[in-house]
Amino acid sequence: MKKKPKTNLSLLKPISAGNRNADFFELVFEVVRLIPKGRVTSYGAIAKYLGMARSARMVGWAMNASHTYKKYVPAHRVVNRTGLLSGKHHFARPSLMQELLAKEGVSVRKDSIMEFKKLFWDPTEELKL
DNA sequence: TGGGTGACCATAG
């Protein structure tokens, strides 16, 4: 994280405007919105569910833009595959991510989620098509 | 046009 990301609203242009990202980003946001309170998932799990198993980084990018989405996106429920709060520095305050999780009954120690395996919510399992 | 950089992950050794 070296540069301050410039707001890039073009990411969220409607699909009708021909923005390639809008559909993917929006899909990501909608999946994240389905994560129940008190549960967590990973970037990779979301990517896999959306059929882009090897594009987990793009999910991270989507999270980066999630605060500009018109609907609420609980980005704090998405961590990396080890349960580490790798995205905490992208919140308003670094401590916010942990605070939001704590409010939902998810305990965090040393930036990593306790009982991660137990709380893990896999969209591929939970959202059978 | 091209290269560097990620809120990542699977695999290999």
Added chain:
DNA sequence: ACTATGGCCACCC
């Protein structure tokens, strides 16, 4: 258990 590596692909110089 640990590090290294390659793939991914949108974004930004």
